[in-house]
Amino acid sequence: MAHLFIGEVLTHGGTAVDATAGNGYDTLFLTRQVGPAGRVYAFDVQEQALLKTRKLLEEHSLAWQVTLFQAGHEEMDRLVCGPVDAVLYNLGYLPGASHELITQPETTIASLRAAIGLLSRGGRIGLVGYPGHPGGEAECNAVIQFASCLDHALYSVIKISMVNRAGNAPVVILIEEGSR
């Protein structure tokens, strides 16, 4: 659903940020969306994640379209020249790596503030959170709390929850600059 939502506004020539490069699948999706005339910026604090992301992009001959930053996503307003059409977050830990190194509520909220500041008119943010791992629920609650307080005259915010799953199922938050 996050890809569907982002794909609607992120077209050829657009600019996008993958806040959490991880294994690179979201970066690949964004890069395909913007095409050769577009630009993608991807963040991760772990070198291992950026190496995997670069490898995946190289396999698809798309690495030249992407700028990789080994930095926290909360630094995106310092490192990315806006406006950007879309920002994607996939919170939690790097699949296959240590579960101790996880995204944190403070930096995630700081990053969301930065992302909102970079967003173009009609731009969108898609975020997937995971309440199932230690610390994950607190982070998801912080994101929902932050998103709930965004002025509805300026931002449309929706939450997607899987109602026939256990309470620790992933949650998706989608933010659009502009009201409906």
Added chain:
Amino acid sequence: MAHLFIGEVLTHGGTAVDATAGNGYDTLFLTRQVGPAGRVYAFDVQEQALLKTRKLLEEHSLAWQVTLFQAGHEEMDRLVCGPVDAVLYNLGYLPGASHELITQPETTIASLRAAIGLLSRGGRIGLVGYPGHPGGEAECNAVIQFASCLDHALYSVIKISMVNRAGNAPVVILIEEGSR
């Protein structure tokens, strides 16, 4: 979002049901999706709604693709020959008509059961509910309760809520036949 979700699986030659024809906009959307080789069935208990729907379809020269039933949507399993790829619901009252005539929890749940029975493999149901009018909240709660109890091994169910709006903002329930 309901249209995005339905549009992913409802393609040319498909079969769809508009459970609540209303002013016909959902019927028009479904009819465009299935194209000339597809078929759409639309239900409404109010003649006024079906007349408006037919007029809208005629303006787009698409009326011949649609079967209109002046009947409750809970009768769809008796009147529609399945399988169907998509079913859309827009609950509440007919815009511009009496607010006293509203969809009811009992028939809406019976209709959802019928819709699930008609659904093809991978088929989808999209429902928009309105907690804001008298009786609306009880109906939305009944739908969420029903959807929460669907076996997650057989159905994917998501709820979309507008988290930075008042509690009476519309709610969207999306059901897919098949687990993820």
